[in-house]
Amino acid sequence: MAHTAVPDHEVLIIGGGLSGIGAAIMLDRAGFSDYLLIEEGDGFGGAWHWNTYPGVGVDIPSFAYQFSFEQVAGWSRIYAPGAELKAYAEHCVDKYDVRRRSRLCAAVVAADYLDSADLWEIRLDDGTTVTGRYVISATGVLTKPKKPEIDGVDDFAGTTMHTARWDDEVDLTGKQVAIIGTGASAVQIIPSIAPRVDSLTVFQRTPIWCLPKPDAPLPGALRTGLRMVPGSKAVARLASQLYVEVTFPLAAHFHGLLPAAKAGEQLGYLHLKRSVRDPQVRQQLTPQYSLGCKRPSFSNTYLRTFNRDNVHLETRSIEAITADGVRTVDGVERPVDVLILATGFKVFDKGNMPPYPVTGTAGRGLEEFWTQNRFQAYHGVSVPSFPNYFMILGPYGYNGSSYFNLIETQTNHVIRLLTEARTRGSTRVEVTAEANADYFEKVLGRRGNQVFFQGDCGGANSYYFDDNGDVPLRPSPTLETMWDARRFPLTDYRFESVAHRTEPNPVQ
Structure with missing residues (x-):
């Protein structure tokens, strides 16, 4: 089947959870409005669409669990129940006109890069195909x-x-x-x-x-104040983000430098002692591994x-x-x-990351690449040999802070690339093998202070660890991830076009 260099859409977004929704909104705001969001389910929200079990709710303060450009004041609690997160997703879809540019009940069964045309062909479970210049994989990993x-x-x-x-x-x-x-x-x-x-x-x-949860209903007067007082929502979001930063990213990635993890363990032991009366049951509920593993x-x-x-x-x-x-x-x-x-969920299991086969240049499979070379991706976004294919939750992209920080950081990275490609008239954007290798070496070089490799994680049975014994979380504070998304060297990528495949990259 012959293909022209003109795709059906400039960008295909795979996944209708909050990461896909956020990527769609940010692309549109940056001037990339020709996108199609493809979602397997019959509704938006991802985890908040599928998970409806009793008690489901967010596990970080609600004010940190929202987009910086769409902050709301109507959360009923400090930790919002799942139905409110689902409603927030639907609100964003409607407010930013994402629904019109989406296709629900469409499962991706394969993604193939067409070298001759610099575009991706996406095959769907109903036998149809759709092509895009770029693909943003927003399928998450805690889905299957x-x-x-x-x-x-x-x-x-x-x-x-x-x-x-x-x-x-x-x-x-x-x-x-x-x-x-x-x-x-x-x-x-x-x-x-x-x-x-x-x-x-x-x-x-x-x-x-299990640690105490600083949760409580949010009084109507407080919600009104958040709506009426300028800047109050931003302050609440910042305070929540700082709390999350201290309790996981800093504690886990800088375990060797900060005492937060040990203090957290003592709090956990105290919470357990105060909560469980039976000494035998209390002992059975006591973790034998370091907090954060x-x-x-x-x-x-x-x-x-x-x-x-x-x-x-x-x-x-x-x-x-x-x-x-x-x-x-x-x-x-x-x-x-x-x-x-x-x-x-299936995390590092084969066939889950992503949940469809991806074939890049020269017929190379993404799963095959990771099997041979370990899980890795430049800033968690790009992999060599897979041009124009970008991930929201790729290996070494997520640092453990609010998932919304990840969505915005990764999408800013992608938008910077697409903007540069548009300026140059490029149709192909691919991270260099050298840049990817340097980044992989950098993240591995920071293992020394991470709790995963310094703490006692032997009996944790943690899904953080893959089959190689790696933990593909980004060992960085959140501010560093935000800075890098806007400042990474563009020379770490090759920008080419169908018409001039051998055209050298302009010097940055």
């Missing part, structure tokens, strides 16, 4: 539910639900419920459903660090839930799931009506 590798998991005769695909029509009242996993989603679900079930058995492999959680109700008579913490390994319940290695089988899988 991961089923536990336990014998008999498909044989259970009762109701099975993954936390990310919750069925609101299932009534848990008076039921015998089991939940496998004690990660971030489970921490929110367990205290939400415990009061209405007959019994709740929590199967824990690894205890989670895996994603911590914040809750004022999770630990106290284990004081309830109808809640049982089970730390013995699961031998199998039967038609009627869950059997542990000691041979005891617990009868179950509803089985909840809080077993997380």
Whole structure:
């Protein structure tokens, strides 16, 4: 099939979550209005569209969890519930005219770069194709539910639900419920459903660090003040961002220099002691790894839930799931009506990052590149041999701060490239292998102070670690990521055109 150098759209954005929405809005504001946003689901919001389980909510203060250009004052709590984040996504889609330039219920099955035309061909699950000069992959990584590798998991005769695909029509009242996993989603679900079930058995492999949550309803007077007083929303957002910065990016990436992690551990131990009455249960809930090795959680109700008579913490390994319940290695089988899988997502699993095959120049696959060379990407945005393909959540892009900082930082990086390409009349933008290698060496060189490689992470079972033992989080404070997005050397990229493939890059 022959292709011209004129694509259907200048930019294709894959993913209708907040990262895709943010990229669309920022592109439009920068003068790149010819985009198509492609979303697999039937609505916008990404995680906030798919995750509707009881208790779902943001795990950082709401004021930090919003775009800098679209700050709202109507959050009901310091930590907003999921429905409000979903509403915020829909608000942004409508206010900035994203919906008209989007295609829902369209799953991408493959992305192929056409060398001869300097464009990407995207194949969809309905058999159609669409072409774009540039692609922005905004699919995230915590999107594909991961089923536990336990014998008999498909044989259970009762109701099975993954936390990310919750069925609101299932009534848990008076039921015998089991939940496998004690990660971030489970921490929110367990205290939400415990009061209405007959019994709740929590199967824990690894205890989670749980810290007090500085949460409270936001009074109407305060929300009114935020709307009326100039600059107040910006101040609230900055304060929230500073709180997040101290509690993860600085604590995790500068563990060897700052005492924040140790102070956080002491706070965690105190919170656990004050919350759980039974010494044996308290010991079972005590993490044996350093704070920050895996994603911590914040809750004022999770630990106290284990004081309830109808809640049982089970730390013995699961031998199998039967038609009627869950059997542990000691041979005891617990009868179950509803089985909840809080077993997380496919993160570094093959076929998930991104969740469709990507073929660049000379037929090279992105997954193949990472298998051979380890996960890496220049500033988490670009990979050599994959021109015009940019990522929001690529390896070593996210530093652990507010996800909205990441969205805006990565999109600013991309906009700088597209603006330069438009100025030069270029149709192809590709990071150089040398620049990518230098950046990879830089991030690996900062491992010495990270908690992942200095702390005791051996028993954490953390999804932060990939198969190579790497943690592809960016070891940088947020201000550095923002600065780099606007100041990285343009000479780290090659700018070419279809008509002049061998044209040298102008000197910056």
